[in-house]
Amino acid sequence: MDIDRPPDIVVVAGGEPVAPALVAVVPASARVVAADSGVDLARTLGWAVDVAVGDFDSVSEAGRSAITAEATDVRVHPMAKDATDLELALGVAAELAPARPAPGRRVLVLGLEGGRPDHALANLLLAAAEPFADLDIELVLAQGRAWVVRDHLAGQLPAGGIVSIVPVHGPATVSVSGVRWPLDRAPLAAGTTRGVSNEATGGPFDLRVHAGAVLCITPRTEETP
Template sequence: MRPDPGTGSAVVTVVAGGNPPTPAEIARLPANPVIVAADAGLNHALAAGLTVAVAVGDMDSVATEALSAAERAGTRIEHHPMDKDRTDLELALELATRLADRVIVIGGGGGRLDHLIGNLVVLASPTWAGVAIEAWQDGARALVVRGQRTLEVEPGATVSLFALGGPARVTTTGLIWPLDNEVLEPLTSRGVSNRATTSCPTVSVTEGVILAVMP
């Protein structure tokens, strides 16, 4: 099972489009974060005062002033055609997961429902199964769980577990309705609105993949 990333792990932050990240989310980022911006995420990153290492996407939603400022600052621009098979976030994740063993996606909530669903589903792609990925969106956190992960929540916090791509065999600790080596099926609501009974409950997955959402 993949352990939680240690304090020495490389971390890359992907700033997505949609709603901009909140000041609280920016403040929680690791010190001197390595930033990859996905298309309109470049607007959000520069507005938050972040230094962007790479901007990737078709750039159709990037303000002209933001693109010029990024180029002047030395940001690498990876420009893709508008007619493509992958979203800008997927392109950014492909880059970020080559650079780090932990990726934090901020922004990306709000806006179009299809974009929101696509952004969450792509997080669990087997392409980056070796990387610990989480998303912070609209005040909520979503963690992809393969192996074991600790959830940084306090007692009483809501935790929802969703199996993605097929059934998942799950064991939990510190939740009011535990799972003990049980199969959580996709396309059901069984894992919705569980609750933490202790700080830092754990979720262990021995088969499949889980998205743990903490609103």
């Protein structure tokens, strides 16, 4: 997965507003899936919604009108359900994306935190869950970026930038270069902090996951855009 490759699908959850400058370039061809009040967030970013999903308990009246006028696919669920609106939206993204190894499965997710630590934690783990293993997922966070990595992530990171590699849903084995403290087939036990707070050197960054899955997180600092 290329760090800066544009997304094929955008999933917008109903979190806090996101500054346009913090969102990767989204091509006009990308499909937009909005979860509940993610419809409102998508509209503030100038995106027309292709698929709207959720119980729609928090979307604005303007957002409801936009759903009616713009969305070609509206999927209404009851408020009492066993999945978050983001989980439903990621399910739609999985439907839209072709199976591996075909291209077209790069997914950008934003608005997943919602100002609640329980939502933030659950949604981060959700993005790395097995049902979405065929998606190449990037997450826009209030204070950074993250990628779900099961095989390979490569690109350019600014010198001095923090890079944390956190195993999820079990242990992982990783190799990473382009950082101050490289790793070579290093085992990361579930719950370990060994991969936290590495530092990019400014050269090519390369992360390979030989087993398991990780979240690669680059926190935003005052120096980064």
